[in-house]
Amino acid sequence: MTARRIIAVLLENEAGALSRIIGLFAQRNYNIESLTVAPTEDPTLSRLTLTTAGDDRTMEQITKQLNKLIEGVKVVDLTDGDHLERELMMVKVRAEGLRRAEVKRTADIFRGQIIDVATDAYTVQLTGPSDKLDAFLRAVGSQAVIEVARSGVAGIGRGDKVLSLG
């Protein structure tokens, strides 16, 4: 049974570490839907969140192979438990004449913000789970969408669950 998974990795903040993660996925034919990476509060560590899809067997292999990388410090499949996920999207939407007000209304419904204005377009900023961002794009319609920039998913466990060195 294939399911979408969110995997968080604490990684040594060293040159080449990211390429090993990406290389692993390419080499073993695992798919990456999205990937984000940034330094953490501990400057020696980066945190990487990737979304992928696979059956249980594949997911077991993915987490084992990630753990096997020398620079992978901690690996957790966030979808194993309660978790939060957020993605940021900036989308440039055609907004001319009557459509201008409609795009604004739709952005409001999705709790988006208009962060840039041109004579015939708005740039809307939205955050939320990926499916909410997808829903916004459907709502404004593919004809109206000029350009999309998405951050990829960042995720974190709910409650007192912590991904850290300890």
Place this chain on the structure above:
Amino acid sequence: MAEMLSGADMLVRALQDEGVDYLFGYPGGAALHIYDAIFKQQKVEHILVRHEQAATHMADGYARATGRPGVVLVTSGPGATNAITGIATAHMDSTPIIVISGQVQRHQIGTDAFQETDMVGISRPVVKHSFLVQEAAEIPEVVRKAFYIASSGRPGPVVIDIPKDTTDPNETFPYEYPREVELRSYNPTTRGHGGQIRKAVKLLLGAKRPVIYTGGGVVQGDAAAHLTELARLLDFPVTNTLMGLGGFPGTDRQFLGMLGMHGTFEANMAMHHADTIFAVGARFDDRVTNDPAKFCPDARIIHLDVDPASISKIIAADVPIVGPADSVLAEMLRVVRRELDRDPAAVDRHTLGAWWDCIGGWRERHGLDHDQRHRGDTPLLPQQVVQAVYRATNGDAYVTSDVGQHQMFAAQYYKFDEPRRWINSGGLGTMGFGLPAAMGVQFAFPRAPVVCITGEGSFMMNMQELSTCMQYALPIKIVNLNNQALGMVKQWQDMQYGGRHSHSTYRDALPDFVALAESFGHVGLRVESLAELEAAIPKMFSARYADRLVFLDAWIDPDEHVYPMAVKGGAMSEMVLERDGARVDGAAAPVK
């Protein structure tokens, strides 16, 4: 006060501090500061090869025979890329080698400088880990980490890429070799889980049709002694993978032979009908399992491996145990002994006896009987050559091989009673491995008998090393099973492509191997019949040639195939046992 050394001197000193005795390498621009540092010392002996691929195989052979990491030094660019095949070979077979590559100066990286290549990038999928040295001062620590990573846990190759300017002889740093390294992200398991071990023992003691199936992990993990003790205590049958030969004595009554694609009939049948399989340091390779969906339908699987990613990768394990084979087997022995002390009938000898009877029936059809069927003086059969070498060396030589039919014949007909004696490229299947691997073994054990059983196709992939053998007077014995063709390719073309030999022969283009060997100052012999073989073999291994490399060019039957052979895409019970023989499906074989 710490001694002040240049990056190059620190590197060489660190190798000394690691106890490295041989460095297999080839110089070039980016490595010249390092070569100068090597020149100024005597502790680490550098072996000048003729091709960097061969250097990696030498280090690999050295590592497989000794258990200690083999070390390679190459220059940047083509030196580095030539090493890749050997690194991938070591990676697939989990052998510890350290490959030090020169790199262009730091400020030139990324500029397409002369002899620049992204070594860390190009080697990434085939290394356990790699380092690009950023600062000269970190060289000792990087070396320490590289040796630790390469030789601990599941061993593997580690690359150290060193920009030329970090080895500048004019810049010195205080040298101190770190006694220990700490890697927070790398903690290989050192002990098996007690609960899992007890569960495994319970399953083993309750087994009616058990098989112990062991691979390279037993050899590399120095677990052969404990494995043998456990198998004998339980009286269980044992089969080895190609990589695992020698992990259990090949001449032992309990040994079923190799399993898999060219395994014995009894090994594959025992696996197929087993109710309990204890896999130790083996990874259910496709050359063993055949179609995983049809694999051993009745078996409960206990899988012991130091690498958690190997467990349940291909075949789901009922009882997974992560840990080093040796310490886990030692613990299992303790638990089994305790159980047997409490209840001597804990192993049901009667049921086991019925299982052995069943195996005995399969043994009669083992499939390794070609030599019996061909009784003439010619054509000479490859199996006869391997058996003659086995007898002449009392089964006690280090045997390396290349890849193809000769490799399978060697694995089938040379019985290894000791681990680390059989050295071949099992995972990657690298032609050209045999001769340089034999050289690495011979450097490690100068007085031991080292035989390279090869084929003319594989041999020609690294035959330039005959020159290195001359330079260092290596008394290797090369047995060339010459069938004037790429035999295994040809066999598959015979069996699956209607006998169309597409680019697998070169009959009229072979060198005179005897003259070739002699041109390098070695001894060359040629045999074409059984009588000639029986005269040549004692000569080859006589005291007269003890210090000489002898090349035996054995012209064998060019049409011989390797059997038994698993049926493509079948279960382990489906095999062909002889040429033009019908497929034997032992799935319904009587199990008493």
